[in-house]
Amino acid sequence: MHKVLAVDNDLLFLDFIRDLLEENGHLVETAQDGISALNALETFTPDIIFLDLIMPNIDGKKLCKIIRRMEHLNNTRIIILSAAAKEESFEASELGVESIIAKGPLEHMTEDILSVLEQTLRPAPFSPSGHVAVTGDIHQRRITSELLSTKKHFEQILERMTEGILEITSDRRIVYANRIAGALVGLPEEDLLGIDFLNLFSLKDRLRIQERLKENFQEGEGSYSEETLALKEYLVTVDLLEIHQDERKHIIILNNVTERKKLEKSIIQSERLAATGQLAASIAHQINSPLQGITALLTVMKENRKDDPDLTENIRLLEGAFKSIRNTVRRLLNVSRPGQEGKRPVNIHEIIKDIVALVSTHLRQTGIKIHLNFYKESIYLTASPQQLEHVFLNLINNAIEAITVEDRRSTNLCTGEITISTELKKDLLVIEISDSGPGIPEDALNHVFDAFYTSKGDLGMGVGLSVCRAIIVEQKGTIEVRNTAGSGSTFRISLPLKL
Ligand SMILES: Nc1ncnc2c1ncn2[C@@H]1O[C@H](COP(=O)(O)OP(=O)(O)OP(=O)(O)O)[C@@H](O)[C@H]1O
Ligand SMILES: [Mg+2]
Numbered sequence: 281m282h283k284v285l286a287v288d289n290d291l292l293f294l295d296f297i298r299d300l301l302e303e304n305g306h307l308v309e310t311a312q313d314g315i316s317a318l319n320a321l322e323t324f325t326p327d328i329i330f331l332d333l334i335m336p337n338i339d340g341k342k343l344c345k346i347i348r349r350m351e352h353l354n355n356t357r358i359i360i361l362s363a364a365a366k367e368e369s370f371e372a373s374e375l376g377v378e379s380i381i382a383k384g385p386l387e388h389m390t391e392d393i394l395s396v397l398e399q400t401l402r403p404a405p406f407s408p409s410g411h412v413a414v415t416g417d418i419h420q421r422r423i424t425s426e427l428l429s430t431k432k433h434f435e436q437i438l439e440r441m442t443e444g445i446l447e448i449t450s451d452r453r454i455v456y457a458n459r460i461a462g463a464l465v466g467l468p469e470e471d472l473l474g475i476d477f478l479n480l481f482s483l484k485d486r487l488r489i490q491e492r493l494k495e496n497f498q499e500g501e502g503s504y505s506e507e508t509l510a511l512k513e514y515l516v517t518v519d520l521l522e523i524h525q526d527e528r529k530h531i532i533i534l535n536n537v538t539e540r541k542k543l544e545k546s547i548i549q550s551e552r553l554a555a556t557g558q559l560a561a562s563i564a565h566q567i568n569s570p571l572q573g574i575t576a577l578l579t580v581m582k583e584n585r586k587d588d589p590d591l592t593e594n595i596r597l598l599e600g601a602f603k604s605i606r607n608t609v610r611r612l613l614n615v616s617r618p619g620q621e622g623k624r625p626v627n628i629h630e631i632i633k634d635i636v637a638l639v640s641t642h643l644r645q646t647g648i649k650i651h652l653n654f655y656k657e658s659i660y661l662t663a664s665p666q667q668l669e670h671v672f673l674n675l676i677n678n679a680i681e682a683i684t685v686e687d688r689r690s691t692n693l694c695t696g697e698i699t700i701s702t703e704l705k706k707d708l709l710v711i712e713i714s715d716s717g718p719g720i721p722e723d724a725l726n727h728v729f730d731a732f733y734t735s736k737g738d739l740g741m742g743v744g745l746s747v748c749r750a751i752i753v754e755q756k757g758t759i760e761v762r763n764t765a766g767s768g769s770t771f772r773i774s775l776p777l778k779l
Contacts, residue, residue, distance in 0.1 A: 287317040288332040314338025333362040344375040444534030635672040653701035674744040682717030714770040719763040
């Protein structure tokens, strides 16, 4: 006795084959479509599967591919029983099947089925290599070949669509997936077929889709939504179209909106940045006006009270302090108006060295070492020196902050290092600033350039990197960050040598 699974959507045929095989002493289970066959195979391990090619809910060819990936069915032989044996051309090796029997009138088939079954069950090892001969009379019918060609035509259109297309049954099992759907999910079609469509999404999103599917079932209309859901690394919108009200089947359209969302985000960011810039400019302006008045008054006081050396000295100190406030305010104005300040040829190595000199006391206090790995020759660039200084100052300060936070957590001693390197790549100047800090958590990598993103609580404003990016973008360059293998992060700035 052998265990047999017969899969066919023709009930008459299923009855026929069950009676025939049971009479011959075999144990027979039946399934009417691909999904029911997969369900049966979860608990039943047949020696032989008789499989129809053209069936609803996962056709025979696809089912073969899925079965051939199931380890527990390694010893199971597959026999194709098909009315379209002639019209559907395929190689046995492609599907891993043992034999193909052409379906004809039932009374002619008893012999074909029994003889193929006997051959198949012979102990010779099976090796699906090359073409398998078709047993039985072939009844070529025009209608079959026309239907098959129409089916192929539509499949080709679906395959070439830019949207991901899935078809699901009433219990949400996937029975069709086009190429793009597979790419979005990161799985080949064979792995997608038969699984619950909801499992592709996160727990949170599953509930929402379930809700929409339920409404669809009740109202029978399509459900379109602009809401974006995460699918692996992509963002998609999901349209649900009911195609068969009785069978409650759905076509799912997945639109990949990842790029569009990125673009929208960067527009919002630059708007936010512009608003920040305006705010900074108006604050700078308001501080500047009274400052000018105070400085003028101090000068007058100094002139009038030359006889009081203590007061004169205090006034001198005050003047120094106000000068420093004025400088800060002026910088604020410059930064908030990228592109406004005059550009001139600047030596990039000199600019970096100036900034390193500026932070050298701080570096000495913290014990952090800085290495400069400069390109062998001087590199000149037409840019605003103040703005470039601002970029390097921000990046070095961030690196110092990252290293000191990390070190304080472990040893109280700073052993960190910062390396700044420059290189020429064709027409690009590439500057890398690496630190030995803790690096940036994966989920934050996409956000560090967002205005107001900070992990430093009240100690950070979260504008440093967004301003750096605005300056670099204005200079037609790019700035990106990655975590360095080992530890720390590396910021890479690429600037065109000629604007
Ligand atoms: N070198 C670095 N190592 C680790 N994390 C970093 C580094 N540079 C930036 N970050 C992360 O990026 C976030 C944003 O940096 P950004 O300079 O924009 O703002 P901030 O330093 O928090 O505040 P501020 O506006 O005062 O500069 C930081 O809060 C930190 O989480
Ligand atoms: Mg910062």
